[in-house]
Amino acid sequence: MKNEPDDYSIDNLKKDKTEPWDGIRNYQVRNMIRDDMSIGDMAFFYHSNCDIPGIYGLMTINSKPYPDHTAFNKKAKYYDVKSDVSKPTWLMVDVKYKRKLAKIITLKKLKSEKILSKMRVVQKGNRLSITEVEKKDWEYILSLEKK
């Protein structure tokens, strides 16, 4: 799950413990939140659009999907006039801090690993802020932390 550290980083989450992952305004990602996420699922916290893009920490999904109320707030950055309170377009989940990685797994590193080349996050033109991680890739990435 990507976020810009200038906006909200792994250190912010460490301090806050849990946080609503709001601001998703992409249908593919919305569907992933709606259909594919369960409480207790693990996720990587990825820093994007920064000096060193990559995986910085681990967190867990800590809620069921629920309406992203920031879409109803005219003053919010991600206000969406088309999302109706009675039938919300956008959803979010709460995430819970687990730990920071001992070593940042950089995007550069991910790209250099042939075995991970099928991961969406390393593919050209991928713009999804949340992408699925297969179990084998998850485990392989965690093994890189210890190298």
Next chain:
DNA sequence: GCCAACGTTGGC
């Protein structure tokens, strides 16, 4: 800051 890639919008 540049720009490729992609999603969304809206005229037709």
Next chain:
DNA sequence: GCCAACGTTGGC
């Protein structure tokens, strides 16, 4: 329903 124009993402 097509597609040009525009906006956004995010690596570099």
